[in-house]
Amino acid sequence: MLMNDKDVIHNAKSPLKTDEKGRFSRKGKVINKLLPFYPFFDDVYVILFSFFLVAIDFVLFAGSGNIEIFKDSFFPIPEVMLNLGIFFLVISLIVAIFHKSVNIKAGIASAFAFFFVFVIYKQFSQLNQSINAGDNSLPISIIIGIIFAFIAFGVYSKPKTIYKIFLTLTPIILFFNICSSLDKQDKNEFITINNAEQQDTVGNDERLIYFMLPNFISYNQIDTWKTDNVSDTVNLTLGFYQKNNFKVFNNAYVETPEYFDNWVMFLNPKAKKDTIKNYTLKTMLLSGYWKFSNLNYNNINLKENELYDYLSYQGFQISAYKSRNIDLCRKNHQMNVQRCIEKVNKPTNIYDTGLSLMTRTNILFMEWFFSLKIGNMLSFYEHLASKLNMPDQPQISIMYNNLYVVNSIKFFDILFDNIKEDTGKQAYFVFADIPSDMYIYDEFCRIKPKDKWFDRANLPWIKKDYTKERKEAYLQQYRCLYGKMQQFMEKMKDADLLSNTKIVLMGASNVNNFQSKPSDDYVERFMDNNLVSMAIYDGTNDKFEIDTSICSIKNIMMKQLFDIGECGEIENIHEQIALNLKNQLNKTRPQKPDEHIKDFDAWYEKWKEVNAK
Numbered sequence: 001m002l003m004n005d006k007d008v009i010h011n012a013k014s015p016l017k018t019d020e021k022g023r024f025s026r027k028g029k030v031i032n033k034l035l036p037f038y039p040f041f042d043d044v045y046v047i048l049f050s051f052f053l054v055a056i057d058f059v060l061f062a063g064s065g066n067i068e069i070f071k072d073s074f075f076p077i078p079e080v081m082l083n084l085g086i087f088f089l090v091i092s093l094i095v096a097i098f099h100k101s102v103n104i105k106a107g108i109a110s111a112f113a114f115f116f117v118f119v120i121y122k123q124f125s126q127l128n129q130s131i132n133a134g135d136n137s138l139p140i141s142i143i144i145g146i147i148f149a150f151i152a153f154g155v156y157s158k159p160k161t162i163y164k165i166f167l168t169l170t171p172i173i174l175f176f177n178i179c180s181s182l183d184k185q186d187k188n189e190f191i192t193i194n195n196a197e198q199q200d201t202v203g204n205d206e207r208l209i210y211f212m213l214p215n216f217i218s219y220n221q222i223d224t225w226k227t228d229n230v231s232d233t234v235n236l237t238l239g240f241y242q243k244n245n246f247k248v249f250n251n252a253y254v255e256t257p258e259y260f261d262n263w264v265m266f267l268n269p270k271a272k273k274d275t276i277k278n279y280t281l282k283t284m285l286l287s288g289y290w291k292f293s294n295l296n297y298n299n300i301n302l303k304e305n306e307l308y309d310y311l312s313y314q315g316f317q318i319s320a321y322k323s324r325n326i327d328l329c330r331k332n333h334q335m336n337v338q339r340c341i342e343k344v345n346k347p348t349n350i351y352d353t354g355l356s357l358m359t360r361t362n363i364l365f366m367e368w369f370f371s372l373k374i375g376n377m378l379s380f381y382e383h384l385a386s387k388l389n390m391p392d393q394p395q396i397s398i399m400y401n402n403l404y405v406v407n408s409i410k411f412f413d414i415l416f417d418n419i420k421e422d423t424g425k426q427a428y429f430v431f432a433d434i435p436s437d438m439y440i441y442d443e444f445c446r447i448k449p450k451d452k453w454f455d456r457a458n459l460p461w462i463k464k465d466y467t468k469e470r471k472e473a474y475l476q477q478y479r480c481l482y483g484k485m486q487q488f489m490e491k492m493k494d495a496d497l498l499s500n501t502k503i504v505l506m507g508a509s510n511v512n513n514f515q516s517k518p519s520d521d522y523v524e525r526f527m528d529n530n531l532v533s534m535a536i537y538d539g540t541n542d543k544f545e546i547d548t549s550i551c552s553i554k555n556i557m558m559k560q561l562f563d564i565g566e567c568g569e570i571e572n573i574h575e576q577i578a579l580n581l582k583n584q585l586n587k588t589r590p591q592k593p594d595e596h597i598k599d600f601d602a603w604y605e606k607w608k609e610v611n612a613k
Contacts, residue, residue, distance in 0.1 A: 043095050045164045046105045046156055050091050050112035052171035055084055056178060057119055061368050063182040064124075064293050065347045066189040070182060079361045083368075106157035110149035117145035122373040124290050189349050189407060190414055191294065193329060194340040207419065207501040208316065208427040208561065212266075213481070214259045215435050215456065216507030216533045220250050222478075224527075227471045232599075233479055239600025240482045241535055244489050247545040247560075252506075252534030253526070254553055257518075259509035260300060260326060266506075266554050268306045269565070279304045285333045295346045295371065305331045310562070316427040319418060321411050323431050324404055341414060345404040346371065353406065353447040363450070366400040398438065398455045408433035409445060409480070412488045420495060434481050437511075439473035444610040445480040457516050470514045483607035486600075489537075499539045502561065506553055507532030536560055 062080050063069050069076045076084070091112075098104040121141035155163045219237045222230055241248050254262040255273055265271045268279045281301040308318055308331070319339035320328035329340035347367045350360050411432045419428070434441075437456040442448050454466060454473045485505070492498045512518060513528040534553055551567035558564040 041161075042102065042105060042156070042164070043099060045168045046109045047088075047092050047095050049109050049152070049156075049168045049171060050095075051088050052175045053112050053116040054087050054091070056171060056175050057116060057123070058083060058087070058368055059175070059178060059182065060120075060292055061123060061295075061371055062347060062364060063178075064295050066187045066344045066349050067347060067351065068187045070179070076179070078357055079364050082357075082361045083365050086365075103157055106153045106155075109156045110153035113152040114145040114149040117141055117148050119372050123295065123371055124292055126284075126289055126291055189344055190341055190410065191344060192339070192341050194335050194337065196338040205423055205500055206316075206425045207497070208311070209415070209419075209501065209503045210427070210429045211503070211505050212263065212429065212431050212508050213434060213436075213506065213533075214431075214508045215437050215511050216481075216505075217435075217510050218250055218252070218507075218531045218533050221510075221527055221531050222475070225471055227468055227475070229472065229475050233475045235596050235599045236479055236482060236603055239596035239598075239603075240486060242544045243597045243600060244486075244537060245542055245544050246505075246535040246537050247541065247547060249534040249536075249547045249549070249551065249556055251548055251550045252532055252553055252556055253530040253550065254507070254509060254532050255530070257509060257512065257529040262508050262553065263326060264302070266508075266557065267302065267308065268304050269554055269558055270306060271304075281332065283333075285327070285330065294342070294344045300325055301327050301333060302331050305336060308336055311427045314425070316425045317422075319422075319426065319428045321415060321428070321430040321432075323408065323411075323433055326431060328429050328431060339418065343404070343408065343411070346401075348403040348406045350406065355447060355450065359450050363400070363403070367403065370400045398453055399459065402436075402438040402455060403440075405433045405436040405438045405440060406447070408436065409441075409484045412484050416488060416491050416495075419492070419497060434484075435474060435477045439470065439477045441477045441480045443476045443479040443483070444607050445483060446610065448476075456511055457514060467514050474511065474514075479603075482600075483604060483611075486604050487608075487611075498537075501537070501539045503537040504557070504561075505533060505535045505537075506557075507534065 059069065059076065059080065062076075067077070069080050071077055075081060095105055095108060098108070118141045121139075121144075125141075152167065155167045219234045222237075223234050240246075255265060256262055261273070261276050264276050264279050265273075271279050279302060281303050283301075285301055311318060317339075318337040319341075320337045321341050321343075322328045323343040323345060329335060329337050329342075347364060350363055355363070409432065411430055415428060415430055419426070438453065439455075440447055440453045452473070454470045456470070458464075458466065489498070492501065510529050510532055515528070518529055519525045532553065534556060536556075549567050555565050555567050559566065
């Protein structure tokens with residue numbers, strides 16, 4: 001039976017209407033009185049989710065080194081809190097700008113989800129990072145990051161509140177669990193990886209101490225610089241050597257500009273420049289699938305270590321003090337020393353340096369930023385800076401990955417404490433990052449204000465020539481080293497430990513005159529890249545000597561310490577070039593021992609006064 005219009009109107013229910021969230025209402029009324037605040041709640045979910053993902057990564061990084069980020073407090077130290085506060089404000093501002101767009105806010109959450117997975121893999125994972133080995137391999141971090149990003153977008157772009165609450169709570173709970181675990185961890189800037197029980201030895205005590213110092217150049221090279229304090233620095237250097245009766249090899253050189261290659265050849269006298277790869281391993285030693293402490297785990301490992309083997313055969317017990325990416329403690333991934341002490345470098349211990357709170361906060365942030373390894377962001381900045389003719393940016397004008405130089409001089413104190421307790425035949429190999437490749441210390445070994453710090457070379461976007469400033473900063477840190485060395489020598493003397501001791505101060509690399517490219521001239525390039533400091537103290541020798549022969553570090557060591565080999569000519573260079581090089585290197589200044597020692601003693605008194613505070 002057909003119905004008329006009146007029947008339809010009379011029997012039909014009220015029209016079906018929807019609110020802005022897609023919820024149905026028969027009468028067109030608002031279902032929930034809180035509906036106007038739903039967009040605000042969506043903002044809160046996205047902000048909290050994104051912020052706590054960033055906070056997790058930042059706290060993991062800050063707690064991975066030797067910084068006690070919880071010092072008898074429920075809250076992290078101010079440096080961490082300030083950075084977290086800035087992250088929260090920035091994320092809140094970004095979300096607020098797109099307050100009315102559900103999809104854009106979901107996109108923000110998904111971007112942070114991808115960022116979290118990608119970065120956490122880069123920083124902490126030691127897993128195989130790729131699927132399908134080869135040129136077409138796809139990093140696992142990208143795959144998992146995309147999956148997590150899709151989940152986040154799906155949850156925050158849909159109206160289901162329960163899913164949003166659940167996903168938002170996940171990083172919050174994880175963050176506080178991580179904080180509670182970090183609160184219980186003991187921190188130490190120098191960790192003992194191995195400390196085997198001392199073996200019984202026969203005979204008198206005997207010590208060999210090797211200080212291997214990167215970017216440690218000869219005073220002969222410094223003497224050619226046209227900057228302030230050159231003469232004072234050379235005089236102090238000579239005063240130290242003369243006062244302590246060192247034998248100085250002022251024309252010693254390394255065979256390559258790369259400090260690691262030079263170490264391989266020093267530890268393996270049979271190695272040559274073109275056979276270095278035969279003495280190193282292609283595989284990396286993993287400490288586990290994930291590593292959340294002492295992040296500098298990309299160690300370059302030795303396959304052979306002929307010098308250690310020789311010393312062990314001679315009855316020496318070996319101690320190694322390592323930093324950065326050279327594993328002085330292992331051979332073939334097996335512990336090769338009786339004692340192994342490693343400096344934790346990232347993040348840097350900057351809490352006894354006298355820097356301001358805001359400076360420490362900035363340094364911690366920049367170290368974290370550099371640790372992200374997020375592709376070519378710095379290259380992009382370089383391109384942008386060149387296009388826009390932007391001025392130098394002081395906050396990112398130095399490599400914050402190079403802060404391993406901070407507190408590197410503490411190795412001298414740790415070494416002395418170990419020497420005091422050891423007996424028998426002992427060999428110590430110490431890698432101390434000084435002068436190194438970042439210059440932050442003044443001549444009295446105090447940390448300078450951050451705007452006075454310099455890297456060994458400009459980052460690509462820094463156009464100003466800072467060569468003169470770098471040389472001055474280098475000279476200050478160079479003098480700091482000799483103050484610390486004199487302190488070490490006096491401690492050894494006072495403890496009556498010098499008589500049967502040989503001490504080697506040797507440079508592992510040069511500074512290339514603080515230029516990014518080597519010179520075309522062979523003699524100049526050799527001076528800038530190969531000439532290094534080399535001096536040996538022998539407790540049985542009571543006089544100062546200078547050996548002017550042009551000789552490699554490796555050959556000097558073998559001849560002086562073990563009476564093996566001879567100093568040979570530099571290979572593969574033209575006879576006239578060799579003559580020019582000899583003429584250049586033999587331009588030595590007149591020696592004035594009494595004057596040099598007097599100058600050094602006066603300066604060292606000031607050094608002691610400053611460091612006694």
